[in-house]
Amino acid sequence: MNNIIEVKKLNKKYKNLQAVKDLSFTVKEKEILGLLGPNGSGKTTTINCILSLLNFDSGEIKILGEKMTPEAYDIKRQIGVVFQDVAVFDELTVYENINYFCGLYIKDKEERRKYVEEAIDLVRLNEFKDFPPKKLSGGLLRRLNIACGIAHKPKIIFLDEPTVAVDPQSRNNILEGIKKLNQDGATIIYTTHYMEEVEILCDRIIILDKGEIIASGTAKELKELTNIEEKVTVEVDDLSIDIINELNKFKNIDEVIYDGHILYITFKKGKDNLLNLIEFMKDNKIKYNKFFSELPTLNDVFLELTGKELRD
C-alpha cells in the first residue's frame, strides 16, 4: 500500500511548551490510523500541522506525495476534516449546513444534493434534516459535525476526537459510519483518548505522550509490549490475611488487591496462571460468586510505558 501521509521529524513549540517532538510516521492508503494519547499529548496539534493550519518549527509533511502547504488546493480537495469542536452555522438547518460545507468542494448542484443525502444517511440524521442545530442533542450535533466534514467523499479523513461527550447510541452510530467510510475507500486518521474506540476501529495505533510517540503498532502488538498476561477479578468474602499472603507468593504474580469483597489479581507473562489460581481456591475451599479474567488493555500499555493512566 502507498503512503498517503508522510510526517518526518515534526517539531512544534508553543512558547516554552514542546507540543510535538521529532514526530515521524506514515499513514497508508485505506488504513485507519489511531492517534491515542491523553489530553495535551499533541494529537490535535499534529493534525493541525498536517493540515497546514499551524506553523511548525521544523519537519516535513507530505500528503499524496506532495508537500502540504496552505495553497495546496488539489490536496485539500481530497481531504475531509472533523474537528473536535462542533463547527456549524446555527442559522442554517442540518441539510443547509452539510450542503454549505459540501459546496466548498462540489460545485455541481445535482451531484452535491446526492452527496448531502448520502452523508445524512450515513450519520442517520434523516429525521432531523430540517432542524436548526440548536434543536439537536449533543450526540446529534456531533453527527452533523461529522457529516459536514465528510459529505464531499474525501479520500483522506481526519477525525479529531469526534465522540467526545457523546451518548453510547450516537457513539456506536459514529463508529459504524467511520467503518463504512473506510470500507468505501477512505484513509482515516482518528485521534482519541478512548482506548476502546481505537481497539475497535483502528488498523494501527500510535500512542502519543507529551508530543512524542511512545509506541506504535496494531492493538495486539501494543499489548505485547506490556508485561501483564491477564487481570483477574473475583467476588469473594472473608479472605484471611494468610490466604492473601499465599496469593502474593504465587508464580507470575504482579499485584494482589483485596477490598474485603473483591479480589483483584494481576498476572505477569507466564503460563497456567488461571488454572493455578482456580486450583488454589479449590484446595483452600474458598467460595466465590463471580470470577472473570481480562487481557491487558491499551491503558495498561500506556500505564506501563508512562507510569500514568490514559485519562489522567
Added chain:
Amino acid sequence: MSHIFINQFKICLKKKSLIFWTLIFPIALGTFFNLAFSNIDESEKFKTIDIAVVNNEKFNENESFKELIRALSTDEEIFNPQYVNLEEAKSLLDNNKIKGYILLEEKIKVFVKENGLSQTIIKSVVDNFYQVGSAVNHIILDKQNLKNLVMEDLNRNYFKDVSNEKVSSIVTYFYTLIGMACLYGGVFGIKAVIDSESNLSKKAARVNVSPVHKFKLLLVSLVVALIIQFTENLILLGYLINILKIDFGNQTLPLIILAGAGSFAGISMGVLIGLSNKKSEDTKVGILMSVTMALSFLAGMMIKNMRELVDKNIPILGQINPVSMITKALYSLYYYDDLNIYFQNLFSLIIFTFVMITISYIILRRKKYDSI
C-alpha cells in the same frame, strides 16, 4: 462563489443579533430621539406674540402705527393683535391671554405683567416706531420701509439665534445616529472575519482546509455584508425622512453615496476589530459598540455642541472620527448649497476606510498561525 454568496446572505439575515444592532436599534433610537427632542425644537421656535391694541381715537388717527402693527401681524407673523377697548385689554392681560397691550395716548405706552422676550419685542417695536416711525409723518418714508427698518432691528437683536437660523437644532442628533448605524455595520465585518480566520473559529478552520481561498470567502462575506448594511441604512434613512420627517436636504444622490461609503467604513472598522484580538465574538461586538458610542458622543449624539467643542479643542479627533465625518457631510447637504464640505468629509471617510482595510490586509496575509 454563488453558493457561498447565497448561504452567507441567509446566515446574515437569520442572525438576529446582527439585524438588531444594524437596523432595529438605530430605528428605535431614532424614534426615541424624535419623541425626546421634538419638544426642544418646538420650544426653540419663535411663537407669534399675542397682544392687544386699545382701539381708541389716537390709534385710529395714527395711520403709520396702524400699518406697522398690521404688517407685523400679517406679513411677518410677529404679533397676533386684538383690537379692543382699554377695559378688555386690561382683562386680557390679567387673565394671561396676551403678553401685553399697547395704548396710544399722547405717547404710545406698553403695558406688560412680566418681563420676557415677548414683552421686550413689543417694547422694542414701539421704541423703533418712535425713533424712525415719527419721521414718517414728516418726511416721505414709505410704510413698507418703516416695517423693514423695524424688522431689521428685531432680527439683529432678537431673532438671529432662532428664526433667522435655517437649521433645526435637533437634526444633528439624527445625523450622528446615521453615523452610528453605519459603524454598527461593523458587526458584519466581525462576523466575516470570525468565519474566515481559522485562529478565531472552527468554522473558519473548516473553510481553510477546503480548496476555497480564504480571501475569496472573506470577500464574498464582505460583499454580502455591504449589501445588507447599505440596504439597512437606506431603510433607516427612509424611516427618518418619511416617517419622522427629519430634513436631510434634497440632494438624494450624495445622500445615497454617503450611506454606501458609511456602510463600507463601518464594515472595515469591524474587520479590524475582529482581527485585533482572539476574544469571543461577543467581546469583539462589545468593543465595536463601545468605540462607536464614544465616537458618536464626540460627534454630538448626546450633547448638541460636542462636535464643535471637539473641533475647537482637539481638532485631530474630529478629523479622524468617522461618525463626525458622516455627521458633517449630512449637515453640509442640509445646510449648504454647494458640496465642498460634503466631498471633504466623504473623502476623509474613504481614507479612513482605506486605512482600516490596509491594516486588516496586513494581518490577514497570514496563512498559518502559531496557535489556533
